[in-house]
Amino acid sequence: MRRSTVRHALLALLLFAIPALCLAQGSAEPPASPRPVVTAAEAQAGQPGFFARALAAVIGQQRQFHRKLAATLETIRTEGTAAAGWTLILTSFLYGVFHAAGPGHGKAVLTAYLATHRERLLRGILMAAAAAAVQGMVAILLVFGLTLLAGWAARDTQSAVRWAEQLSFALVAALGGYLVWRAAGGLRRLLTRMRAPAHAHAHDDCGHGHCGHDHFPAPGRVASARDLKAMAGVVLSVGIRPCSGAVLVLAVANLFEIPWAGIAAVCAMSLGTALAVATLALLVLSAKQLAATLIATDSPGVAVAGQLVALAGGAVILALGATLFAGSFGPAHPLGM
Amino acid sequence: MDKPSTVRGRLPLRRWLNTLLAAIAVLAATPHDAPAHPHAWIDVKVKVLFDDKGRIFALEETWLFDPLYTAFSLDGVKRGKDGAPDQQAVDALMRENMKNIKEYNYLTEVEANGVKTRISGVRDIGSGHENKRLRLTFTLLLETPLDAARAAVQYAVFDPAYYIEMLHAEGGGAVELSGAGPDCRFRLIPPNPSPDAVGLAAALDRTQSGGDGLGKLFAERVSIRCGAAP
Numbered sequence: 001m002r003r004s005t006v007r008h009a010l011l012a013l014l015l016f017a018i019p020a021l022c023l024a025q026g027s028a029e030p031p032a033s034p035r036p037v038v039t040a041a042e043a044q045a046g047q048p049g050f051f052a053r054a055l056a057a058v059i060g061q062q063r064q065f066h067r068k069l070a071a072t073l074e075t076i077r078t079e080g081t082a083a084a085g086w087t088l089i090l091t092s093f094l095y096g097v098f099h100a101a102g103p104g105h106g107k108a109v110l111t112a113y114l115a116t117h118r119e120r121l122l123r124g125i126l127m128a129a130a131a132a133a134v135q136g137m138v139a140i141l142l143v144f145g146l147t148l149l150a151g152w153a154a155r156d157t158q159s160a161v162r163w164a165e166q167l168s169f170a171l172v173a174a175l176g177g178y179l180v181w182r183a184a185g186g187l188r189r190l191l192t193r194m195r196a197p198a199h200a201h202a203h204d205d206c207g208h209g210h211c212g213h214d215h216f217p218a219p220g221r222v223a224s225a226r227d228l229k230a231m232a233g234v235v236l237s238v239g240i241r242p243c244s245g246a247v248l249v250l251a252v253a254n255l256f257e258i259p260w261a262g263i264a265a266v267c268a269m270s271l272g273t274a275l276a277v278a279t280l281a282l283l284v285l286s287a288k289q290l291a292a293t294l295i296a297t298d299s300p301g302v303a304v305a306g307q308l309v310a311l312a313g314g315a316v317i318l319a320l321g322a323t324l325f326a327g328s329f330g331p332a333h334p335l336g337m
Numbered sequence: 338m339d340k341p342s343t344v345r346g347r348l349p350l351r352r353w354l355n356t357l358l359a360a361i362a363v364l365a366a367t368p369h370d371a372p373a374h375p376h377a378w379i380d381v382k383v384k385v386l387f388d389d390k391g392r393i394f395a396l397e398e399t400w401l402f403d404p405l406y407t408a409f410s411l412d413g414v415k416r417g418k419d420g421a422p423d424q425q426a427v428d429a430l431m432r433e434n435m436k437n438i439k440e441y442n443y444l445t446e447v448e449a450n451g452v453k454t455r456i457s458g459v460r461d462i463g464s465g466h467e468n469k470r471l472r473l474t475f476t477l478l479l480e481t482p483l484d485a486a487r488a489a490v491q492y493a494v495f496d497p498a499y500y501i502e503m504l505h506a507e508g509g510g511a512v513e514l515s516g517a518g519p520d521c522r523f524r525l526i527p528p529n530p531s532p533d534a535v536g537l538a539a540a541l542d543r544t545q546s547g548g549d550g551l552g553k554l555f556a557e558r559v560s561i562r563c564g565a566a567p
Contacts, residue, residue, distance in 0.1 A: 056532040059551075063375045063502060070405045153413035245376055248405060255408050333500050334437035334444075335377075336410065 058098055065095040069249055069265070077256040085261065092249070092265040096132075096272025099243060100280075105324055106131060106238040107280060109172055109317055113179070113234050114284045116313025118306070119227075124285045127231055128277040134239025135246075136270030138164065140263060142242055143250040154251040155336055162332065164241050169325035171237035176318025179230060183311035190304050237321075243269070375502035377406040381494050382506050385523070385561060387516035392482035393490060393561065396445065397461070397515075401506065402471040410471065422466050431464035431473050443477055444496055444503065446556075449488040455480040485521060486564035495556035505557055512559055521563040530554035 068091045075084040100107070110131065114124050142160055146152040152160075246266045253262025384397040402410070410430060415423040438444055439459075447454040457480040465472040483490050494503050505511035505525060512523050531554075 053532040056530065063378075066375060067378065070403060074404060147412075154409050155412060248376055248409060251412070252405050252408050255412055331440075333498060334441050335434055335496070335501060336437075 061098045062095065065091055065098060066245065069095060069245075070252075073249065073252055073256060073258070073261065076258055076261050080258075085264070088261055088265050089268045092268035093272040095245065096269035096274075097276045098272075099245065099269070100132075100273040100276035105169075105172070105320065106135075106241070107277060108320060109175070109238055110234055110277065111280060111284050112313050112316045112320070113230070114281055115288060116309045116316075117179075117230070119231075119285065121282065121285050121289070123231065124281040125278045127235055128281040129274040130235045131238040132270045132274035132277060134235060135242055135273065136266045138240055139242035139246040139250060139266055143247055143254065143262075144259075147251060147254055154255060157247055157251055158244075158332070158336060161242060161244055161247055162328070166325065166328045168237055168241035169321050169328055171233070171240065171321070173318055173321025173325055175230070175233040175237050176314050176316070176321050178233060179314025180311055180318060181314075182226060182230070183307050183314055187304065187307040187311065190300070190307060194300055194304075243273075245269075376500055378403045378502040378504070379406075380506040380511075381503050382511045382513075383492070383494065383559070384513045384515050385492075385517070386476070387514065387518075387521070388482055389516075390482070391486070391518050391521075391563065392484045393479065394482040395476050395478045396447070396492060397476045398443075398445065398474065398494065400473045400503075401467075402473070404469045406501075407466070407469055407471045411466075424465075427464050427466055427471065431462070431471070434473065435459070435462055435475065441497065443475070445477060445492065445494050447477075447479060447483075447490070447492045449483045449490050451489075454483060484563075485517075485561045490561045491558055492561075493553075493556040493558045495552045497552040499552035499555055502555065503557075505559070514561065518563055520565075521561065523559055523561045526558040526560060528555045528557055 072088045250262040380401040382399040386395040414426040458478045463474040
């Protein structure tokens, strides 16, 4: 009995660790001493981790795509061929995929939420897609609103991007605070109920959206208003920060008087991002479901554990938002990027 | 009669919590800031200036900004009949850039035997616009002239944040040794970042990266030697 419990726990560890490690990019442990210069010899010595290698490749790809985007915009302006238009859309799509494959705070927030809260597979995927769509729309509204309607110069949109970024970080912190508060409330109710002698079996009670029979990872039946609030919080806090690559492409497309190309490019980017992030959400949620099946134990304690996990997840998101917000007051890029 | 199930229920619960806390700890250690992959690029040319004693005393740099950055920066700037941007406006823009990069040592790092050399001043700042690209030129003066026959001299031009990719212009002629003796030569060392180091740099957020960040890992280096030195 005991041995199988341990085995289950180990399996669960493995399953939770997979998506988490994907995010950590194999670099959770800082080295003892900073390396001032990386020589070629050093670079060849030793076997780099898989995620580190993948990350280096992703960064290399992104810079290739960025150059390709710039060149294609120029071709569309001068030649205006349909072929160039398709190249732009395809390049933007791949740019979106690779952009999302790299680490970023949006993915950290979404994964932390999904890993620690009850969420249906489909809803998790929808959240990822919605966040990407919001991100694209914010970029479009911001650039068009500021440059065309308000008459700003293109380079000034960068300061608006910075504000949007700060707003996003503040929202992430607020979302974390809300999740902590909600989980703490749920925990308090559960503990009160467990202590009450009249209700020896807490799993009869389904009044608070948390049935005693629900193991925490099992998705809820119908999204309650509170769940929707949290989901909207995740989508908005993540999506409100536009990608600076998208803003740059839009602004330049406007300047080149090919605004439709900019919009098409940003939509393709959002689609690519949505696909990549939805895959990540799928990974996290299916790993969690598998873990839940393995640890199928009926006990009120599991419900408490679920709330504790949700509490911890909220705390992580709160800390992430607070750190990012505090760090966002640093100097802007010296060359106005 | 309920006891066995309580024991059974409690054990996995505690382990489960440990598992989750471990997973959350890993999540918390995830990158806090997207690694800034380049959103612009600059083609760099450098003329290494030698004094009459054969020592390196200055670097004359020419930066050519990419067309997107150029269009982006020049929006709203007055243009002449030929469509060229107003020279005064270009100058003002570049003066602003120079002022901003001063704090970052003009994005240039010069070393002799691995020790950083101070930049004592800048002169001959010029700017222009050619082929839809902004150009910036300036000359950096080294506080102490460097003897490439005695010390391994190396320089690198890079944006620490890696928001802008700065590489020596393709097609040769990007590095020139001006006034150097016939026994002087240079070697352009392409960036070859260790993937592990890249992963680490990307995992650190802006405030933790110690100012070097990702850009340093992707920087080209140019080493200059004179005489019999290897």
